Amino acid sequence: MNKRKVYIFLGFSFAYLAGMFSSDIKSYFIKEVYSTEYGNLVFKCDQAMREHFIAKQVVAAKPNAEHASSLMQAEIALIDCQDYDLARKKLLSFGLNEYDLIELSLRAIEEKSEDIRKVVEIHEIRYD
Amino acid sequence: MKFDTIKPFLCALAVWFVFAYTYEAAYAGLRDNTLIDAGKHFIYSTSLTPIDPNIKKASLGSKLFEDVRLSFNGKMSCALCHIDKFGSSDGLRNSIGIGGEGEGSERLDSDGLVVPRNSLPLWGRGESDFQTFFWDGKVEKEGGKVRSQFGDYAPSNDPLTVAIHLPFVEIREMVNDDYEVKSSLKTESVKSAEKIYDRLLERVKENQEYVSAFDELYFLKLDEIEFIHIADAIKVFIQSKFRLQKTRFEKYVKQESVLSPDEVAGGLIFFGKGKCVSCHSGRHFTDFKYHSIPFVQAGFGKNGFGVDYGRFNVTHDPDDLYKFRTPPLTNVEKTAPYGHSGSALTMEEAVIYHFDPLRLISTENMTPLERSEFYKKLLASSEDSELIPYLDDDEVDTLILFLKTLSYEESSE
Known part of the structure; x- marks a missing residue:
């Protein structure tokens, strides 16, 4: 085999491999670039949803103007979830799929969790 | 390269720009509308009785x-x-x-x-x-x-x-x-x-x-x-x-002026997750009620030896211990230091004292009495525990940008 044929073979091989893994490579870089930003948004939306749930429960238990006002503030705070949704759409449009986003969410949760109990709490099956 | 060759590409680019701009504008619209509505509801729901001083x-x-x-x-x-x-x-x-x-x-x-x-x-x-x-x-x-x-x-x-x-x-x-x-x-x-x-x-x-x-x-x-x-x-x-004058925020709510995206984001924290408006509401940005924020005591204190019982000194009601009237926020950026004894030197410190006071103090450098007083203030502030938010440093900075829109512009002073 002469030198020219070797180069052509290597070129085709490289192109074939790049084509095969290009999607994975792109996903890897996008995930590395956006993981911190996305993780923060996951946390903020989660926090906003928890606060909103508590505010709703407080209004249900003790309905008054003060608690209704707190609920309105909790609703405004849900704008963080709008940011989270927009980030999801942006990352999907960049070519990430749902599994990639789940992975980023899990990374964020693990960053925020201080011990294994938190991980168990997130992953255990509950029947309620 | 002929124009016909790149025409489809240019058309696609133009469509993308139009879509992106419309999307951003609609999103900004959501934020602006939310903040304007919150401003009208929580701050400017009543009109001032005009005063015409002699x-x-x-x-x-x-x-x-x-x-x-x-x-x-x-x-x-x-x-x-x-x-x-x-x-x-x-x-x-x-x-x-x-x-x-x-x-x-x-x-x-x-x-x-x-x-x-x-x-x-x-x-x-x-x-x-x-x-x-x-x-x-x-x-x-x-x-x-x-x-x-x-x-x-x-x-x-x-x-x-x-x-x-x-x-x-x-x-x-x-x-x-x-x-x-x-x-x-x-x-x-x-x-x-x-x-x-x-x-x-x-x-x-x-x-x-x-x-x-x-x-x-x-x-x-x-x-x-x-x-x-x-x-x-x-x-x-x-x-x-010292009459109330229009601030940048009031002009924004009345749609006479605009705020930057960061100022709007700060406003949404003020009215949303920061829960600031729970107490800082109304035209003066105060509910005129009494709350406890665990500021450390600077100075001798109204009750002496670094103690200040706040509202209790007026009512003698134990429920009022360590409570102070919510301070108005008009021109707040110019009125440092903050808190009843001025223990917060900057707006950033004043904000952090509301939800993470331990970050700002060294308990090991305090006397036992100072620590004891601080614990009591923490306990008093826990009555409003559902109002204590969590904000990260970027959010604190953004909130401060919003607080600066509550100042009168130089020309109107």
Whole structure:
């Protein structure tokens, strides 16, 4: 085999491999670039949803103007979830799929969790 | 390359730009609309009763406000603790009262007596809906009646007029803490206060310019002038000079101006996850209620030895321990330091004290008494535990950008 044929073979091989893994490579870089930003948004939306749930429960238990006002503030705070949704759409449009986003969410949760109990709490099956 | 070749590409790019712009605009619209609605609901839901202060009375009040003769030793005036460059406060943690010299930090180097509270700014105090005065609300109007240290002998049924009376008879503030005062005037009675008012009134009556002004503006002869007329002139001056003006945020809510995206984001924190508006609501950005924020005590404290019981000093109700009236936020960026004893030097610290005070203090450097007091304040603040938010540092910075939109623009001052 002469030198020219070797180069052509290597070129085709490289192109074939790049084509095969290009999607994975792109996903890897996008995930590395956006993981911190996305993780923060996951946390903020989660926090906003928890606060909103508590505010709703407080209004249900003790309905008054003060608690209704707190609920309105909790609703405004849900704008963080709008940011989270927009980030999801942006990352999907960049070519990430749902599994990639789940992975980023899990990374964020693990960053925020201080011990294994938190991980168990997130992953255990509950029947309620 | 021919144009036909790149035409599809250019068309696709144009469509993408139009889509992106519309998307961004719609999203910005959501944020702006949410913030404008929140501003209308929580802050500007009521309109102000217009006040039209008499300019000549205001001018007389301005002179009295600056006149050092209206203090016991003849060297202290209202203006020395309410200075324009400090947003009508004095720029100090604890004010330096009688005996002090100079402005701001210069007063720390003098022999002035320490007043154990942070000097309050005067913005909006002259508006008709402002009826609760001082950190502990020691002058307030409730049920149509003014409650104050004067008890049933309040000089007026207007809370601002009553509030103006107090610094003139407050020991350390405008009255010396010397032998004469201790032996004859330190009686905690209205009669002692009247003796001081009489002494100050005599000095005013010795000034022909003042006498002529009271004759012209209040139709009073020399023997008819009383201290309440002095207080009234100062009140008109406060109504005139420190009236509420339109802030950038108010202009934004009324759609006369725009805020930057970061300022809008800060506003959404103020009305949303920061829960600031739970207490800082209404035109003055205060609910006029009493809350406990675990600020460390700077200085000796109203109750001495670094203790300040706040509202409890007025009501003697144990539920009021360590509570202070929510401070208004008008021009807040200019009124540092913050808190009842000025322990927060910056707006950032003041915000952080609301939800993460331990970040700002070194408990190991505190005395056991200081730590004990701090624990009690933490416990008192836990009554509002559902109001304590979590904000990261970027959110604190963004919130501060919004707080700066509550200032009057330079041109309108």
